[in-house]
Amino acid sequence: MKVDLLLGLQWxxxxxxxxxxxxxxxxxxxxxxxxxxxxxxxxxxxxxxHVLHQIPSGIFRxxxxxxxxxxxxxxxxxFRKEIEALSKFELDAKKNLFISKKTQLILPTHRLLDQAxxxxxxxxKIGSTLKGIGPTYQDKIxxxxxRVGDILSDHFKEKYDRLAKKHMTILKxxxxxxxxxxxxxxxxxxxxxxxxxxxxxxxxxxxxxxxSNAPIxxxxxxxxxxDVDFGSYPFVTSSNTTSSGAxxxxxxxxxxxxxxxxxxxxxxxxxxSGPFPTELFDEDGERMQKEGREFGxxxxxxxRCGWLDLPALKYAIMINGVTQLFMMKADVLSIFExxxxxxxYRKTDGSEIDIFPYEVVDENLExxxxxxxxxxxxxxxxxxxxxxPVELRNYIDFLEVNLNVPVNIVSIGPDRTETIWxxxxxx
Ligand code: GDP
Ligand code: IMO
Ligand code: MG
Numbered sequence: 001m002k003v004d005l006l007l008g009l010q011w012x013x014x015x016x017x018x019x020x021x022x023x024x025x026x027x028x029x030x031x032x033x034x035x036x037x038x039x040x041x042x043x044x045x046x047x048x049x050h051v052l053h054q055i056p057s058g059i060f061r062x063x064x065x066x067x068x069x070x071x072x073x074x075x076x077x078x079f080r081k082e083i084e085a086l087s088k089f090e091l092d093a094k095k096n097l098f099i100s101k102k103t104q105l106i107l108p109t110h111r112l113l114d115q116a117x118x119x120x121x122x123x124x125k126i127g128s129t130l131k132g133i134g135p136t137y138q139d140k141i142x143x144x145x146x147r148v149g150d151i152l153s154d155h156f157k158e159k160y161d162r163l164a165k166k167h168m169t170i171l172k173x174x175x176x177x178x179x180x181x182x183x184x185x186x187x188x189x190x191x192x193x194x195x196x197x198x199x200x201x202x203x204x205x206x207x208x209x210x211x212s213n214a215p216i217x218x219x220x221x222x223x224x225x226x227d228v229d230f231g232s233y234p235f236v237t238s239s240n241t242t243s244s245g246a247x248x249x250x251x252x253x254x255x256x257x258x259x260x261x262x263x264x265x266x267x268x269x270x271x272x273s274g275p276f277p278t279e280l281f282d283e284d285g286e287r288m289q290k291e292g293r294e295f296g297x298x299x300x301x302x303x304r305c306g307w308l309d310l311p312a313l314k315y316a317i318m319i320n321g322v323t324q325l326f327m328m329k330a331d332v333l334s335i336f337e338x339x340x341x342x343x344x345y346r347k348t349d350g351s352e353i354d355i356f357p358y359e360v361v362d363e364n365l366e367x368x369x370x371x372x373x374x375x376x377x378x379x380x381x382x383x384x385x386x387x388x389p390v391e392l393r394n395y396i397d398f399l400e401v402n403l404n405v406p407v408n409i410v411s412i413g414p415d416r417t418e419t420i421w422x423x424x425x426x427x
Pocket of ligand 2: 008011012013014038040041126127128129130133134220221222223226235238271273
């Protein structure tokens with residue numbers, strides 16, 4: 001059976017955690033393929049809210065195998081804290097959470113390097129989560145990194161010391177404070193903790209599951225507009241957040257990919273720096289932020305808010321090969337009488353375009369809007385698509401016509417139960 005992918009189509013925080021948890025019972029396995037503790041995936045059910053950073057969002061569904069793939073960068077200290085936070089929920093994570101031996105390790109010095117590099121960027125800072133993501137991927141590509149499999153080696157400490165020493169040399173030039181004793185103690189304790197989990201050849205594990213017809217869902221982190229190649233570079237993360245990242249981050253061949261679920265908010269948000277053509281700086285933006293509780297799940301920073309951006313969404317659909325769309329947070333737009341949708345941009349020379357261009361980073365693109373009538377009424381308690389207000393269904397029809405991909409799920413609240421199938425495509 002082919003592997004289905006679930007990816008964010010915007011700047012992250014689209015609601016991936018909620019939907020992976022919702023869909024997980026249809027699958028035997030959920031596998032994360034990139035990113036690391038920069039991610040914050042929120043799940044809500046039974047009145048409890050959980051935020052996962054590195055652990056796949058299938059963990060709360062019993063009998064589902066969860067895999068941390070080779071494309072992920074793993075901070076063992078944060079991993080240990082995440083597992084400990086789950087301990088009161090009677091989950092058997094040591095049996096159903098599998099970690100690739102090829103997953104890269106985030107060292108304490110990677111986090112310090114992240115801080116040093118951000119500081120040196122001054123006004124051009126990326127607004128990184130400072131979890132060490134960039135420096136760890138940098139070491140991976142430079143062929144210097146340490147991987148989870150290395151912790152089983154008798155020479156792990158030597159390998160660690162060699163890399164940490166290299167980092168210290170760089171950190172000294174950034175005048176960083178360098179007392180690592182506490183960090184390192186925590187790190188080595190967390191490494192021992194990590195050894196209790198199944199550390200596996202995940203590409204074999206996953207491909208054997210594919211061969212035996214097990215349904216698998218690959219869970220993305222961040223969003224397409226933060227992709228290192230296609231996002232608003234340099235204001236991006238350091239991995240491929242798009243479909244190709246699932247192939248390289250799990251060892252799945254492209255012809256083994258099935259459905260590509262693209263998930264987007266009914267509007268847009270962004271945390272950190274970088275271009276955001278439809279960003280609102282007015283009262284509407286403030287109301288959106290308040291109604292959507294738009295604060296980062298990892299850093300608590302306020303998320304910038306704005307109207308839905310169709311050229312950006314079309315771009316993400318194209319790059320990922322999206323086959324089905326899931327629209328999140330429709331309930332947040334219930335506060336507005338009118339809803340704007342950006343259908344193109346006006347460049348500084350007055351010309352209009354409808355693509356997400358290279359110039360998005362340097363040029364001030366003015367959004368061209370179409371205005372649709374809002375539904376302006378609560379969606380609480382609605383369970384069926386046909387019971388949604390006609391204006392909301394018109395909004396979805398408008399998007400489908402423009403995007404040419406069906407919207408099959410509409411989410412109207414953070415809880416697992418506040419999820420409406422439009423076309424029930426999974427049995
Ligand atoms: P992720 O990173 O893509 O998993 O998304 P986050 O968890 O960072 O952010 C999504 C936020 O929106 C979380 O607080 C979710 O609980 C919340 N959320 C998800 N779906 C909905 C929805 O349909 N309506 C509302 N109001 N909140 C939602
Ligand atoms: P999830 O998976 C939203 C943003 C950061 C910063 C940029 C680079 O929850 O959707 P990094 O720490 O990767 O070097 O930061 O990317 N960013 C996210 N924004 N959601 C995320 O993950 C993000 N992960 C990173 O704010 O602008
Ligand atoms: Mg998030």
